[in-house]
Amino acid sequence: MTKSNPFKFGSVVDEPFFTDRNNELQKVKNVLQSPNHLILISPRRYGKTSLILKAVKALHRSYLFIDLQLVTDTADLARQLLKHIYRLFPFEKVKQYIKHFRVIPSLNINPLTNEIDISLQPAFSADFLLEDVLNTIEKLGTPDKRIIVIIDEFQDINHIEKGLDKKFRAIVQYHKNVNYAFLGSIESMMREIFEKKKSPFYHFGQIMPLNKIPEDDLLLYLNERLTEVCSDKEAGLQILNITKAHPYYTQQLAFTVWDICRADKKISNPVKCATDYLIQIHDIDYERLWNNQTQTDKKVLIALANNESNLLTGTVLNNYGIPAASTAYSSLKKLMNKGLVLKSDTGYQLDDPFFAGWITMKRNSIFQ
CATH class of the missing domain: 3.40.50.300 (P-loop containing nucleotide triphosphate hydrolases)
Structure with a gap:
């Protein structure tokens, strides 16, 4: 069994952690x-x-x-x-x-x-x-x-x-x-x-x-390293579904999943456990980040956390109380300049999937 965690994030990556490219x-x-x-x-x-x-x-x-x-x-x-x-x-x-x-x-x-x-x-x-x-x-x-x-x-x-x-x-x-x-x-x-x-x-x-690493290549990379400690054969795919193949967050989540599985190889749903853990440890940071946004920006962030990638459509704007497409676009541009939002071929999305999870979790807890 590998003695150390094979995933690395947060600093410059070289062999054996360098992925494809x-x-x-x-x-x-x-x-x-x-x-x-x-x-x-x-x-x-x-x-x-x-x-x-x-x-x-x-x-x-x-x-x-x-x-x-x-x-x-x-x-x-x-x-x-x-x-x-x-x-x-x-x-x-x-x-x-x-x-x-x-x-x-x-x-x-x-x-x-x-x-x-x-x-x-x-x-x-x-x-x-x-x-x-x-x-x-x-x-x-x-x-x-x-x-x-x-x-x-x-x-x-x-x-x-x-x-x-x-x-x-x-x-x-x-x-x-x-x-x-x-x-x-x-x-x-x-x-x-x-x-x-x-x-x-x-x-x-x-x-x-520099685009994302192709998901098929990243999935192979994940599966090769998770197999020896994780009994959940779908873990790699579940990780990519959450991170949308973002290189940093994929490595971060995979690192946490690997640690959790190594401690308990038979653990149920290790990806959810790892995701909840990452949201929890960044709670204060996310709260500070959230409180620094305008009300319009918060509405845009909520919509993106709910996977509303086509944010500029009339239905989505109405659902989230955003008065006009121009208002949403100005907010998106500002959030992109802050590095909080990314634009891809499929639309807009939050850069940090765990911040998206934090927003969803906090809003859902209000109604529980």
Whole structure:
């Protein structure tokens, strides 16, 4: 019997937890082996980060990874990039480039973390620093060993500073020794950045949407790992019926089912037990999330929790007290930008199936 749980979620996934994605992996590698740039788009927790890092490691290339959601301003972006440069290249080599910066930062090694601490003088130009740092990455790369710069949640670039996309594009458009990989979780915003003609990044690279793993492949993956501990042969299918094949939530539910079954292999309906458990442990988080929504947004969330994917039809709007399709659409757009709602070929759905379950459970408990 497997000694440890074979399912993993919540962090970067690699072998043996990496699930399929062989075609997508090859496509990513193909782009990064060319002089072109990659734009990878998918909802949060679909596995973008795991996929890109697996590709980079397979190519044996140096890379930098920045998450724009954690960046506070232009200077902070430059500092974070510079820290990554120091992790990749010898200290003395990098110093030779920094001494030519227009804004020369003070560098110290933190004795507790062994990381570089970067401080800047007052009234410095953050734009000059960012340009010098990005151009240093270009100088450290070569045509045969291009550095890969991965920037996650790239749709947030103008939240950091208005017009930062124009400044960034003006610098990197001349780079030949770097592959840029821009990852984003809000498709509408990413497509506006890379497909709108007036955008600075119009047609900057190869756009690649990352879809769900095909259900048949995911079911096979689940069944192979659940069989040894779970007597319920329908468990894998039941998991997918709840998670709708969302990669993160499928792994999370399967992980919990595996643990429950290992403790009691003959347990009745382990998927329901696992689902109830996950809803229960996130009760406070879901309550806080619910209370932060407007009344209209709550009505939309209730409808989606009840699997009303065609929310904009007159009958559905009337049933949930939503005054007009335009009102519902505005709410959906806002909820999608928050990452709470996804749009697919079949309509709209809640991203988190356990939040949907929480809404249904709470509303049903009112009438019990």
